[in-house]
Amino acid sequence: MTQRLTIVYQLASWVCTVLAWTNGAILLWDGFANAEYRVLTFAVALLFGVIGGTVLGVERSLSQIYRCSDKTSEEQAGLKTASAWTLLYVCLVFGVLLIGVVMAIGLVAIVERLQTGFHIFG
Numbered sequence: 001m002t003q004r005l006t007i008v009y010q011l012a013s014w015v016c017t018v019l020a021w022t023n024g025a026i027l028l029w030d031g032f033a034n035a036e037y038r039v040l041t042f043a044v045a046l047l048f049g050v051i052g053g054t055v056l057g058v059e060r061s062l063s064q065i066y067r068c069s070d071k072t073s074e075e076q077a078g079l080k081t082a083s084a085w086t087l088l089y090v091c092l093v094f095g096v097l098l099i100g101v102v103m104a105i106g107l108v109a110i111v112e113r114l115q116t117g118f119h120i121f122g
Helices: 002-033 038-076 079-115
Strands: none
Touching: 002 038, 002 079, 038 079
């Protein structure tokens, strides 16, 4: 069960990272064209980049920790650690999916605003 949750968590975190970095890239692109709100646009783009980087960093670190823990748990018959990992992955999948939904809604809103001919800020 934990192995499937690990894969689901990895996929969800990668999608969330791509959405966050796409939002940031679009904001950077719009920021170059909008001199009046350039600093604000770049700050928000940086925030999206940090969110994506944090999600990806947690996923990469947790994958390494899980691999090390999985090898030692097999040797020590860690039923408690297996249930703890399952609960951790369930919580992380839920959290990353929520962040991904927010990033997707933000992406739709950004694209809609740009399609109407307005800058994101201003």
